[in-house]
Amino acid sequence: MPKLGKWKLLQVWLRLLLLQGSWNFERLQGGGWFYAMAPVLRVLYGEKEMQRIAREHVGYFNTHPYLAPTVAGAVIRLELERAAGKEPEIGILDFKEMVAAPYAAVGDALFWGGLRPLAAGIALLLAAKGLVIAPLVFLLLFNALPLWFRIAGFLSAYELGLQSVGFLQRRNLPDLAIRTKEMAVVLLGGVAAFLVFQLLESKQKPLWLGFLAVPAVLLCGYLARRGISTLMLVFLSSGLILICSYFSADVAVWLP
Amino acid sequence: MIGAELAIGAGAALVCGLDRIAALQIMISRPIVAAPLVGWLLGDVAVGLEIGLMVELLWQARLPVGAAIPPDDTQVSIAGTVLAVSLGKLLGQSGLEYQLLCLLIALPFGKFGQFFDRFARQYNGRKIAQSDRWLENGQFYAMERAHRMGLCCFALAAVGTYLVIICGGLVMIPLLAPLLLPSLEVSAEWLRIALPLVGISVVLGTINVSRALTLFGASFGMAFLLMWLV
Numbered sequence: 001m002p003k004l005g006k007w008k009l010l011q012v013w014l015r016l017l018l019l020q021g022s023w024n025f026e027r028l029q030g031g032g033w034f035y036a037m038a039p040v041l042r043v044l045y046g047e048k049e050m051q052r053i054a055r056e057h058v059g060y061f062n063t064h065p066y067l068a069p070t071v072a073g074a075v076i077r078l079e080l081e082r083a084a085g086k087e088p089e090i091g092i093l094d095f096k097e098m099v100a101a102p103y104a105a106v107g108d109a110l111f112w113g114g115l116r117p118l119a120a121g122i123a124l125l126l127a128a129k130g131l132v133i134a135p136l137v138f139l140l141l142f143n144a145l146p147l148w149f150r151i152a153g154f155l156s157a158y159e160l161g162l163q164s165v166g167f168l169q170r171r172n173l174p175d176l177a178i179r180t181k182e183m184a185v186v187l188l189g190g191v192a193a194f195l196v197f198q199l200l201e202s203k204q205k206p207l208w209l210g211f212l213a214v215p216a217v218l219l220c221g222y223l224a225r226r227g228i229s230t231l232m233l234v235f236l237s238s239g240l241i242l243i244c245s246y247f248s249a250d251v252a253v254w255l256p
Numbered sequence: 257m258i259g260a261e262l263a264i265g266a267g268a269a270l271v272c273g274l275d276r277i278a279a280l281q282i283m284i285s286r287p288i289v290a291a292p293l294v295g296w297l298l299g300d301v302a303v304g305l306e307i308g309l310m311v312e313l314l315w316q317a318r319l320p321v322g323a324a325i326p327p328d329d330t331q332v333s334i335a336g337t338v339l340a341v342s343l344g345k346l347l348g349q350s351g352l353e354y355q356l357l358c359l360l361i362a363l364p365f366g367k368f369g370q371f372f373d374r375f376a377r378q379y380n381g382r383k384i385a386q387s388d389r390w391l392e393n394g395q396f397y398a399m400e401r402a403h404r405m406g407l408c409c410f411a412l413a414a415v416g417t418y419l420v421i422i423c424g425g426l427v428m429i430p431l432l433a434p435l436l437l438p439s440l441e442v443s444a445e446w447l448r449i450a451l452p453l454v455g456i457s458v459v460l461g462t463i464n465v466s467r468a469l470t471l472f473g474a475s476f477g478m479a480f481l482l483m484w485l486v
Contacts, residue, residue: 025381193480195453220457
């Protein structure tokens with residue numbers, strides 16, 4: 001079987017960082033996928049053959065950008081086998097289609113739906129205290145897991161080929177996504193409490209009033225669920241506060 | 257001076273805009289990072305931190321999944337910070353109320369980000385036929401160049417959104433400041449927490465977690481009581 005140098009693999013990995021560079025509504029990440037795989041295909045195939053093989057890599061492709069290296073590692077292994085004359089058990093195109101969508105779903109839920117609000121919540125607590133390290137904390141907290149998946153996923157999948165699906169299965173990512181989301185909700189509760197407490201204390205108002213924030217948040221959440229846009233909610237709440245301030249010097253004077 | 261500061265903002269808008277979709281995605285595009293970064297570049301990191309704090313959660317629930325394009329909170333936070341720092345110096349304005357004014361004016365312009373982003377994606381789509389012809393002719397390097405051109409489209413979309421927000425802000429802030437600043441002055445602290453709370457409520461309303469309200473309520477109550485009693 002032909003071998004790929006470490007530089008070639010690094011080249012593919014670095015190009016995967018630009019996977020969504022030519023994102024479009026027809027093929028989504030298709031152009032970026034070919035861009036990432038091109039250095040490997042060029043090594044493995046002659047010009048005529050590459051033309052035939054490349055057709056399998058330019059079509060529709062969509063997965064989570066952090067899990068794309070896991071797909072790519074396995075596909076490189078399958079391409080190596082094909083170049084050596086050994087037909088893979090599953091066609092490369094079929095494999096890509098088979099794993100891309102589930103990886104996208106679990107990646108969206110874990111990284112965008114869970115980890116991002118969780119890291120943001122922690123950073124917001126620090127920012128509310130005026131600590132300038134808040135952005136750095138956010139970057140460190142958020143990027144550790146994606147970076148690990150980007151590197152370890154790529155290397156394991158390159159070693160394991162088709163068996164790389166097990167690499168993600170063993171991590172039980174859907175369960176991890178749910179737990180991360182739950183942690184995010186708990187943390188956001190703490191952030192909300194901290195912001196409200198900080199304000200009431202600075203305005204020297206009775207602290208029990210803080211509990212009124214819960215129904216207000218739930219009402220906004222209900223409206224958001226009913227399809228009211230975030231921008232509308234921002235202007236409704238801001239407008240209400242501004243109108244109140246027209247009629248009295250400070251909203252706080254209406255409070256006990 | 258303001259020209260140089262706007263240019264610094266444009267540079268940050270370009271880099272952070274690319275991180276948003278097209279390249280890296282290490283989240284320097286998130287408002288909590290992008291706004292303090294620009295604030296630091298302009299010499300006032302605290303303003304950026306405040307704006308990042310207020311914007312970060314607003315569109316957190318809008319996931320950048322598939323063809324979904326959320327409003328451009330990256331450019332809102334960057335342009336909001338540039339307006340708060342640079343235009344503030346020019347107008348002799350500062351403080352939380354002025355930062356809020358800049359942000360409230362920048363927020364609706366974030367919708368333009370969706371138009372620019374959609375345009376970049378459509379432009380990339382129009383290049384597919386050409387790319388297929390290159391494939392048939394074995395011009396693989398041209399296909400790779402086309403992909404890199406796509407990055408330029410996203411970069412232009414980011415800078416375009418930034419410029420729209422900046423232009424909107426430069427026109428509207430001097431006009432609205434005398435009208436809104438007096439009332440913002442007395443309600444600034446309320447608005448400062450209203451924006452993150454709206455963001456939290458939208459996350460709660462859309463997050464797919466069973467018993468989310470119970471978890472939120474329990475954690476809010478527990479944290480609030482602890483701060484109150486301890």
